[in-house]
Amino acid sequence: MGAWFGLVARLLVGVVWIVAGALKLPDPAASVRAVRAYELLPESVVTVTGHVLPIVEVVVGVALVLGLMTRSMAVVSGLLFLAFIVGIASAWARGLQIECGCFGGGGFSSSATDDYPWEIARDVGLLLVSAFLVRRPRTRLALDNVIFVHER
Numbered sequence: 001m002g003a004w005f006g007l008v009a010r011l012l013v014g015v016v017w018i019v020a021g022a023l024k025l026p027d028p029a030a031s032v033r034a035v036r037a038y039e040l041l042p043e044s045v046v047t048v049t050g051h052v053l054p055i056v057e058v059v060v061g062v063a064l065v066l067g068l069m070t071r072s073m074a075v076v077s078g079l080l081f082l083a084f085i086v087g088i089a090s091a092w093a094r095g096l097q098i099e100c101g102c103f104g105g106g107g108f109s110s111s112a113t114d115d116y117p118w119e120i121a122r123d124v125g126l127l128l129v130s131a132f133l134v135r136r137p138r139t140r141l142a143l144d145n146v147i148f149v150h151e152r
Contacts, residue, residue, distance in 0.1 A: 006139030009129045010064045017061030023104040024054035034106025037098040038087050067142020074133035081127035092116040
């Protein structure tokens, strides 16, 4: 049963990452603006982060959907969700009114303070699913099962 739940977990988190990254890829300037809006990173790394983050999201998502390097990709996924939770909580605590930029966009949002709790809850849930995959990376229909065959 756990292996089937793991498949669903992999697909859920993987598709979220693919969609999040794919929506940002066509407009890298918006991704950079979204990173900058959090006012957390030094300006010297904002541009690189804004350009690289969507690519990382898509790569992690595709790997999870395929079940390739599941544990490693789930660790990266969990760290990204943790960073996003901290970023959103920090923006909320500092009174910033910004879109999370999770699925594109970013910048000012008049409804941001209403959205922050839901965004944090969503990311906590996805963090927990990622943690499950770190703990139990062996899932059904995964390339890991073909590439990394081991004795049972």
